[in-house]
Amino acid sequence: MKYNRKPEGTTSLQKRKLKTKPLILLIGILLAFNIFWLVGWLIPDKPKQTDEEVASVAGKPITREQWMSAMEKEVGRETLLDLVNEKVMAVAAEQYGIDVSEKEVDLEIALIRSVDGRSHSGQDEEGMRKKIRSNLILEKVLTKDIVVKDNAVKKQYDENTALYNILTAYRTAIIVVPTKADAEQTIEELSKGSSFDVLAKERSTDLASASLGGDIGYINDSTDSIDKAIVETVANANEGMTSGVIALSDGTYAVTHVSEVVKGQSFKFKEVKDHIKREIALEQLPQTVSPEAFWKEFDAKWFYGK
Incomplete structure (x- = not known):
């Protein structure tokens, strides 16, 4: 009986074809995945429906658009104002080489609480610290060129020691x-x-x-x-x-x-010296200055215009 023997080269070629099939399949899957990803990336996210109902009264809906509009009118301007002023003061600190340490913020908080405990009622700790930090930067910028003698600072401390012994x-x-x-x-x-x-x-x-x-x-x-x-x-x-x-x-x-x-604490003269010096220097300014005075200098702009 005769057997037809296939050439060795043909057998090797078939084996190689069999081995490459899984690889080709894998490449095809990856290519399809990349195409789907590209299409998904090019299609923008569906915006939130502004007419979405967030509440209702007697069957009459209150939409998301009405809700957001009311919140913007109520607190939008003040919230954005605070954010802009914080940024302005941060840029001012960098521009004038001013640093505010956590210890300085802690001191201001302690002094404020001792004088007016209700001034920060309802406000979160982080928000309070941000406002105090911005205010400290403002005070340092305004008083950086004002000279206050050490004996005046010491006199202020000696006459108001009770203010620095906090309950x-x-x-x-x-x-x-x-x-x-x-x-x-x-x-x-x-x-x-x-x-x-x-x-x-x-x-x-x-x-x-x-x-x-x-x-x-x-x-x-x-x-x-x-x-x-x-x-x-x-x-x-x-x-x-x-x-x-x-x-x-x-x-x-x-x-x-x-x-x-x-807990109560008592502050020594060296701990409050800079604070007292700023207070005396601020009294020498002809008028009160707010962060908005620096908007033009640092090119601050916002949604509400001038």
């Missing part, structure tokens, strides 16, 4: 209600896990703090703008402590919550 401060929130029964009910709901912030907004009769979730800022033993019963209750409180029923001088009742305790 322990308590970040406090309150819920004020008409009756003792209301206060007791509030405490019961808090004990079951209800949010202090939410209850303050829902039922506190102190409207100024209610809108901030009850926050009245930092208070201490010398605070005279808050009912003494509240000051005495939070004194020596620990962080996270919620009070019992507090009877107020006007016949109403309150419940307090301490979210933060800032």
Whole structure:
């Protein structure tokens, strides 16, 4: 019997063809994937629907466009103004070689809290630090060429030492209600896990703090703008402590919550020397200057025009 023997070259060629098939398939898959990716990249993302319903009242919708427009009118200008001013002051610091350390910001916060604890109520820590940093840069730019004698600085310190001996401060929130029964009910709901912030907004009769979730800022033993019963209750409180029923001088009742305790501290002359020097120098300026005065110098522009 005869067998037809295939040439060796033909067999080797077939083997090579068989081995290359998976490779060709892989290349084809990768090429198809790249084409799909390119097409997806070229097609722009679908914009959000401005007529999307975000709420409704009696079946009548409130659209995303209405919501965003209302927010822009309410807080848009002020928010953008703060952002632009922060950027302007950052550029000014770089231009004039001005540095603001974290220690300087800490000092300003401590001094502000000791004088007016409510000045930053409802404001987050990061936002407060940014504003203080920008203000410090502004003050340093304005006073960099004003000469203040050391003896004047020392005299200012000696005459106001009480300002630099800061008492322990308590970040406090309150819920004020008409009756003792209301206060007791509030405490019961808090004990079951209800949010202090939410209850303050829902039922506190102190409207100024209610809108901030009850926050009245930092208070201490010398605070005279808050009912003494509240000051005495939070004194020596620990962080996270919620009070019992507090009877107020006007016949109403309150419940307090301490979210933060800032320990008191005393600042030596060398620690506040630069701060006092800036204060004296600022008093010599003919008028108050805001960051907007530097917009033209650093080519600042914004959506609202001039």
